[in-house]
Amino acid sequence: MANYKEIVTKAVVGKAKKTSTSHYELKPNERPDTVLGCWVINHSFRGKNNHGMVSIDGEFDVNVWYSYDNDTKTTVSTERFSYNDKMNIRLKDDVPLTDSSEIIVRGLKQPTVTKVDVNDGIVILDIEKELGVEVVGNTKLKVSVEDIEDDYEEIIDEELEETFNEQMEEITDDYLS
Numbered sequence: 014m015a016n017y018k019e020i021v022t023k024a025v026v027g028k029a030k031k032t033s034t035s036h037y038e039l040k041p042n043e044r045p046d047t048v049l050g051c052w053v054i055n056h057s058f059r060g061k062n063n064h065g066m067v068s069i070d071g072e073f074d075v076n077v078w079y080s081y082d083n084d085t086k087t088t089v090s091t092e093r094f095s096y097n098d099k100m101n102i103r104l105k106d107d108v109p110l111t112d113s114s115e116i117i118v119r120g121l122k123q124p125t126v127t128k129v130d131v132n133d134g135i136v137i138l139d140i141e142k143e144l145g146v147e148v149v150g151n152t153k154l155k156v157s158v159e160d161i162e163d164d165y166e167e168i169i170d171e172e173l174e175e176t177f178n179e180q181m182e183e184i185t186d187d188y189l190s
Contacts, residue, residue, distance in 0.1 A: 020154045023115075027104040027148035030121055034141045037075065041090035044134040045079035049087060051126040052076050053140060060116035060146055065109070067116055067146050069098045073124050077136050090136075100146055108150050115149040 058071030072095040080087045104110060122143035130137045 016158045016160065017155050018158050020156060021151060022154060023149055024152045025147050026106070026108045026114075026150040026152055027102040027110075028146070029100055029102045030143060030145040031098065031100055032122070032141065032143040033098060034127065034139055035096060037094050037138045037140060039075060039077055039090060039092050039136040039138065040134065041077065041079065041081075041088075041136065043079075043081040043086075043088065045077075045081050045131050045136060046084050047080045048077060048129045048131060048136060049080060050078040051129055051138065053124040053126060056120060056124055056142075058118050058120070058144065060118040062110050062112055062114060062116065063099065067100045067102055067110070067148065069096075069100065069118055069144060069146070071096050071098070071144075075126070075138060075140070077129075077138075079131075079136070094140075098144065100144075102146060102148055104148060104150070106152065108152060110148060111150070113150075117147040117149065119145045119147075121145045 052075075054074050054076065056071065056073040058069055060067050060069045062068075072093060074091055074093050076089050076091050078087060078089045102110070120142070122141070124140050124142040126138055127141045128139035
């Protein structure tokens, strides 16, 4: 009959990913005629527990290269945007999301500009990103434990014992003389 023990350890108790597209507006100093390029840089984010849901606060910089003055001049306009995404992650074994749960957020797909329009001097951007979240919490494992005797084999050095006995026999009573 096997004995069982419970081991308490940290493990991933919930995992999810979310792709989202958000709309942003950038108002440059000049009135743009044509957008020549867009890119997103300096993406940072962090996750936290928000009343049992994972809340991800993030931000990134958007650079828009555009022409103006009847397409005779170009410049780059930069603006920092913030976002807050919420994810309701189902946790395994009904483990609750607590403040002691570790929330790991990964950027699975970096923010990318998927659509750009210029409307009345304002650059309208659609930016898509994909974030993955892992929730690490305490969980229990039940393992079967077998009671086994010490499985080391005891070795008796018989040769050493025989040598010692032979030396003892050679000792006589007049060993001091």
